[in-house]
Amino acid sequence: MPSESAAARVARDLRERLSAGLVEPGTALSQTGVAEEYGVSRIPVRDALQQLAAEGLVELRGATAVVTPLSIEDLQELYELREAVEPLATRLAVPRVGRAALTRMRHLLATMEDDATAPRAWLEANTAFHAEVYALAGRPRMVALVEQLRRLTDRYLYVHLDVIGDVEHLQAEHRAILAAVEAGDAQAAAELTRVHLASSHSVVLDHLLAQEARGRGEQAGG
Amino acid sequence: MPSESAAARVARDLRERLSAGLVEPGTALSQTGVAEEYGVSRIPVRDALQQLAAEGLVELRGATAVVTPLSIEDLQELYELREAVEPLATRLAVPRVGRAALTRMRHLLATMEDDATAPRAWLEANTAFHAEVYALAGRPRMVALVEQLRRLTDRYLYVHLDVIGDVEHLQAEHRAILAAVEAGDAQAAAELTRVHLASSHSVVLDHLLAQEARGRGEQAGG
DNA sequence: CATGTCTTGAATGTATACAGCACCTTCTGA
DNA sequence: TCAGAAGGTGCTGTATACATTCAAGACATG
Known part of the structure; x- marks a missing residue:
């Protein structure tokens, strides 16, 4: 073997x-x-x-x-679940975040803010950034669930790879989350995480709807 | 085949x-x-x-x-997840609950309140009672997750089968949930579901801790 | 030409067979 | 008596082989 x-x-x-x-x-x-x-x-x-x-x-x-097919309903459900679980994981993890994790998060944040970072690398840094926090929650099942849900939503993100990294308010939200984590404010970090997820959802959904409308337009026009 | x-x-x-x-x-x-x-x-x-x-x-x-071994930490994590997801499922489902589901829920409630109901049957009615609501959320992934989490917590409940059905405030909470669902108050039903889960958790945890203390006592005494 | 049936093919579910690894037992030597 | 090595036993991972089922296409028929 x-x-x-x-x-x-x-x-x-x-x-x-x-x-x-x-x-x-x-x-x-x-x-x-x-x-x-x-x-x-x-x-x-x-x-x-x-x-x-x-x-x-x-x-x-x-x-x-x-x-598994992609659908707007499925995307909706996935983000509903993430918005329920990830803030919870954040809240549980913040008190345990140490110096080393914060350093790594700052690095990842810098990578994401670097214009030279390719979309795919941006997405990986984004994943790693949030995972840094969740990993410290000490909740193995929760972490596994979050990873699973993230992988499922990734399928929707990769379709719109070119635009995700450019959304400035997502970057601002990352900075806010990091600040709350640094300050040890678990409640704030959790709420910011929830808002951040809602933002991501909305970004992807907008592009999905636009794409769909474009598709229908082409179909009608051609 | x-x-x-x-x-x-x-x-x-x-x-x-x-x-x-x-x-x-x-x-x-x-x-x-x-x-x-x-x-x-x-x-x-x-x-x-x-x-x-x-x-x-x-x-x-x-x-x-x-x-999978049972542990107090695992039980804690399972209930944390359930408290995050089940109120959400409830909130989404309440607007869709119809006459038929309410009738079935009343039946199940009566079964649970009947003293002649055996503990095992009580637990099954309890599961079915909550499942009636969740099934109407129109969220397949969420429902599957809830069922999965419930099965995992069931393993802890079956250890204390004899006492669970006797806890009066759990029955009262069921009545309250049903009332909120009947009234179409999604927010209230969700919050009551969260409280109800916290109650269940606490009941099981108490008995688990008591059992553990008893086990230690016997070990020390024998 | 439409429709129903039959046949053929492919894909699955499962059983059997074989190779590698781990652990346990046991035997031997000091 | 104890430490260590050799053997065996049982497990898993995987390949191959066979029966069954489902689907599509060809062909006959109305």
């Missing part, structure tokens, strides 16, 4: 590809096809797909696994 | 047994052993265990799956 099982390898790679939106939502992932693609048998693929299904990245429609 | 796959059957049965606390937490569930027990091969068992691991009922410690 290699250092990592084939199932884990397939799951990790597929998870990355799916949350980065590299596979069209609605695509059927046949066990046979995935197995051939990764050069393994169907058993580890079954394991991987099962896990991804549990994480919500694929749906088991009857027998076959299909990449 | 039978009407239901072997993997689904094993998963459903194991899930039931685990959330009912019929298997000692910490027990290792070997694929081979479970396979023999259900008279199937290891492949469907792998699928089932994988799914249960994703639901948090078992932990994959290295290679083997062990029944």
Whole structure:
């Protein structure tokens, strides 16, 4: 057995590809096809797909696994859940945030504010910035849930990669969150996190709606 | 293929047994052993265990799956999550609650208040009572999460089955929730749900602590 | 030309088979 | 008697093989 099982390898790679939106939502992932693609048998693929299904990245429609479709309702629900859980995780974590985490957060903030940072790197820094706080909540299930929800929303973000990093008020919110965390004000940090999530939701939703309207326009015009 | 796959059957049965606390937490569930027990091969068992691991009922410690241990910290975290999500689901669902659901809820309330109801039946009615509301939230992911969290907390409840149904203020809270739902007051219903969860948490925690103290006493005395 | 049926193919669910690893037992030597 | 090594036993991960089911397409028929 290699250092990592084939199932884990397939799951990790597929998870990355799916949350980065590299596979069209609605695509059927046949066990046979995935197995051939990764050069393994169907058993580890079954394991991987099962896990991804549990994480919500694929749906088991009857027998076959299909990449979970994107929808405005789903996006809404995901952000509702995040707005419920992430402020809570923030509130629990703030009293435990130490010097080292704050240093790393400042670094990540600087990376995000650097115009030279590519959109994809911006998104990764953004994820890491928030994860720094959550990791200190000492709530393993909560952290796992937050990561899972973030991966699911990432699929919506990657569609609009070009614009997300440019939204100035998101950056301002990051600075405000960091300030509250530094001040040890858990309640404020939690509320700022909630507002920040609402902002993100609104940014993505706006672009999604605009895109949809554009799509309809083209359809009607062409 | 039978009407239901072997993997689904094993998963459903194991899930039931685990959330009912019929298997000692910490027990290792070997694929081979479970396979023999259900008279199937290891492949469907792998699928089932994988799914249960994703639901948090078992932990994959290295290679083997062990029944997730119970702990006061875990109970705390589970209730923190439930208190974050269930009031939200309630708030979203209340405007959609119709006549039929209210009737069923009244029935379930009567069942719970009937002294002839056995503890286990009480717990099932309790679950169904709350599920009536959540199901109408129109949030599939949220509902799945709530069910998952409830199953995980059930493991703690079943340990103290004999006392849960006797706590009068839990019954009173149910009546209050039903009243708020009937009145269409989403905000009140949500807040009452949060309080109700805090009550449940406290009831279970008290008994868990008492049991632990008793255990220590016996250990010290014997 | 539309429609129903049959056939063929592919994909899944599952069983069996094999290889590697870990832990435990046991035996040997000091 | 105790420490250490050798063997065995049981587990997992994975590949291969087979039965079953579902779907699509071809063909006959009204």
